Amino acid sequence: MRFGRSADILTDIDFAVEPGSFHFLTGPSGAGKSTLMKLMYLALLPSRGALTLFGHDVRKLSRRDLAATRREIGVVFQDFRLIRHLTAFENVALPLRLSGIDDRTVNRHVPELLDWVGLADHLDAVPQALSGGQQQRIAIARAVISRPKLLLADEPTGNVDDRLAMRLLYLFEEMHRMGSAVVVATHNEALVSRFPYPRLMLERGRLARVGGGMAGRDESRGRQ
Amino acid sequence: MRKPRVAKTADVPRAPAKRAASPLRTKGDPGARTLMVIAATAAFFAISALMVLAAGTQLVSQWRWAFDGAVTIQIPATGDAAADTTRAAALATALEASDQVARARALGPQEIERLIEPWLGSLDGTGSIPLPRLIDVRLVSGATLDLAALERRVKSVVPEAVIDDHGRWVQGLGQLARTVEVLAVTVLALVGLAVVLAVGLAARTALALHRETVDILHLMGAEDGYVAGLLGRLVFRRTLVGGLIGLALALATLSLAGQIGSGVGAVLPPLTIGMEGWIAILTAPLTMAVISWLVARTSALAALRRRV
Ligand SMILES: Nc1ncnc2c1ncn2[C@@H]1O[C@H](COP(=O)(O)OP(=O)(O)OP(=O)(O)O)[C@@H](O)[C@H]1O
Numbered sequence: 001m002r003f004g005r006s007a008d009i010l011t012d013i014d015f016a017v018e019p020g021s022f023h024f025l026t027g028p029s030g031a032g033k034s035t036l037m038k039l040m041y042l043a044l045l046p047s048r049g050a051l052t053l054f055g056h057d058v059r060k061l062s063r064r065d066l067a068a069t070r071r072e073i074g075v076v077f078q079d080f081r082l083i084r085h086l087t088a089f090e091n092v093a094l095p096l097r098l099s100g101i102d103d104r105t106v107n108r109h110v111p112e113l114l115d116w117v118g119l120a121d122h123l124d125a126v127p128q129a130l131s132g133g134q135q136q137r138i139a140i141a142r143a144v145i146s147r148p149k150l151l152l153a154d155e156p157t158g159n160v161d162d163r164l165a166m167r168l169l170y171l172f173e174e175m176h177r178m179g180s181a182v183v184v185a186t187h188n189e190a191l192v193s194r195f196p197y198p199r200l201m202l203e204r205g206r207l208a209r210v211g212g213g214m215a216g217r218d219e220s221r222g223r224q
Numbered sequence: 225m226r227k228p229r230v231a232k233t234a235d236v237p238r239a240p241a242k243r244a245a246s247p248l249r250t251k252g253d254p255g256a257r258t259l260m261v262i263a264a265t266a267a268f269f270a271i272s273a274l275m276v277l278a279a280g281t282q283l284v285s286q287w288r289w290a291f292d293g294a295v296t297i298q299i300p301a302t303g304d305a306a307a308d309t310t311r312a313a314a315l316a317t318a319l320e321a322s323d324q325v326a327r328a329r330a331l332g333p334q335e336i337e338r339l340i341e342p343w344l345g346s347l348d349g350t351g352s353i354p355l356p357r358l359i360d361v362r363l364v365s366g367a368t369l370d371l372a373a374l375e376r377r378v379k380s381v382v383p384e385a386v387i388d389d390h391g392r393w394v395q396g397l398g399q400l401a402r403t404v405e406v407l408a409v410t411v412l413a414l415v416g417l418a419v420v421l422a423v424g425l426a427a428r429t430a431l432a433l434h435r436e437t438v439d440i441l442h443l444m445g446a447e448d449g450y451v452a453g454l455l456g457r458l459v460f461r462r463t464l465v466g467g468l469i470g471l472a473l474a475l476a477t478l479s480l481a482g483q484i485g486s487g488v489g490a491v492l493p494p495l496t497i498g499m500e501g502w503i504a505i506l507t508a509p510l511t512m513a514v515i516s517w518l519v520a521r522t523s524a525l526a527a528l529r530r531r532v
């Protein structure tokens with residue numbers, strides 16, 4: 001992967017994320033974690049090589065199919081990317097609305113999830129009125145609300161204390177139990193070491209695998 | 225503790241379900257007022273042009289109905305009423321012989337007095353003032369008036385007779401009306417073009433302004449049609465409100481013009497717009513909003529397709 005005429009930022013990346021698996025993606029700042037995540041959530045298309053998601057080569061997907069594939073992926077962006085003038089409630093409701101879920105279901109599920117991430121009192125607050133950690137939790141709620149097949153979280157615990165970080169990781173674990181494939185990018189080694197999941201380590205654009213087994217069908221697969 | 229609990233909803237205070245808020249911000253957006261003012265201005269001009277068009281069409285058809293195929297011949301009074309009557313009758317008979325003329329009738333003195341009464345007041349039918357005699361000539365329908373031939377025939381009977389040709393007058397009016405029509409249609413077309421261009425620009429500007437939001441929606445799997453739809457609705461609402469303001473202004477102007485016009489109403493026939501005209505005028509804001517919605521959607525779709 002490269003941007004324009006830059007040097008390659010990611011090279012020889014070849015790995016597969018199995019359905020329902022859980023991976024940590026670690027590596028020093030600037031190693032290319034976010035770039036690899038962007039490839040997986042289809043913000044970027046690989047400049048060379050193949051990227052297969054849910055069994056489809058992404059370069060062969062139509063615009064409409066790309067959009068449908070994106071709706072199967074929940075993303076916690078490193079910079080949150082909440083919609084500024086929408087309330088916490090409306091931000092979290094958005095993936096459901098995009099999938100055409102009816103208002104009644106939305107009105108039931110969104111407050112429940114926001115309550116679970118500790119924001120029951122801030123349903124109608126706009127992001128600017130909330131702290132970094134609170135915004136991050138909205139971003140997480142938005143990523144998991146539609147129970148995506150693939151959940152990608154880029155540094156999702158960067159702005160919260162350890163206790164809350166653990167709680168959020170339990171939420172990801174819960175999603176993993178319910179069948180989502182989860183990839184969490186982080187440089188919080190302490191946190192990673194408390195969970196038994198395999199680790200993908202990026203070092204200057206190259207991938208090394210550490211620990212954990214990988215079994216199961218080859219359905220959601222990234223290769224570059 | 226690990227599992228997001230169900231049945232927690234009860235203790236979460238929540239205002240009664242609101243309509244889903246639009247992800248595109250609609251308040252405090254500088255483009256909003258501009259588009260509304262453009263829409264109001266465009267609607268004002270378009271509706272004024274429609275009024276002119278509708279009133280003009282009505283007016284011309286009224287004139288045609290009243291004047292088409294009619295000629296009036298005037299015989300100056302000689303002071304001898306009996307002689308005047310004889311001459312008028314003779315001329316009428318002579319004219320009826322022409323195959324261009326369907327009917328020629330000399331108007332009696334009372335009829336003529338009634339015609340001029342509004343200008344000169346009552347004359348008591350005494351014939352105390354010498355009045356010119358009038359002959360009302362109806363042409364055969366479809367006949368084109370050979371004015372020179374008619375004039376020769378008239379002069380051969382009564383040399384002093386004067387032909388008052390409505391045809392020429394109506395033709396002149398018709399030409400004027402057609403010019404006004406062409407102008408009004410041109411104004412409509414130009415206003416339409418301006419609205420299309422302005423809305424296209426507004427849609428692209430809004431996309432640029434909301435770029436961040438659009439990108440987020442895109443990454444969350446929103447289809448182009450969804451984003452274009454949000455934009456279309458935004459533009460529809462603004463142009464509809466603007467259009468209604470334009471309509472109100474145009475109606476106010478019309479009623480003001482009507483009040484000024486009624487001062488000279490004795491001479492000018494009252495302006496009427498007609499059923500079709502009113503339908504076109506009253507639905508103009510909606511028509512404009514629908515066209516704007518289509519344009520906004522189309523240009524948004526075109527702009528979105530250029531992205532990954
Ligand atoms: N849009 C871009 N254009 C050019 N270069 C880019 C772009 N985005 C990222 N890069 C470069 O790619 C490299 C990897 O960036 P990336 O954001 O993936 O790192 P990261 O591992 O997520 O770092 P961090 O832990 O700080 O978030 C960096 O050297 C960065 O400068």
Ligand SMILES: [Mg+2]
Binds near residue numbers: 033034035078154
């Ligand atoms: Mg990063």
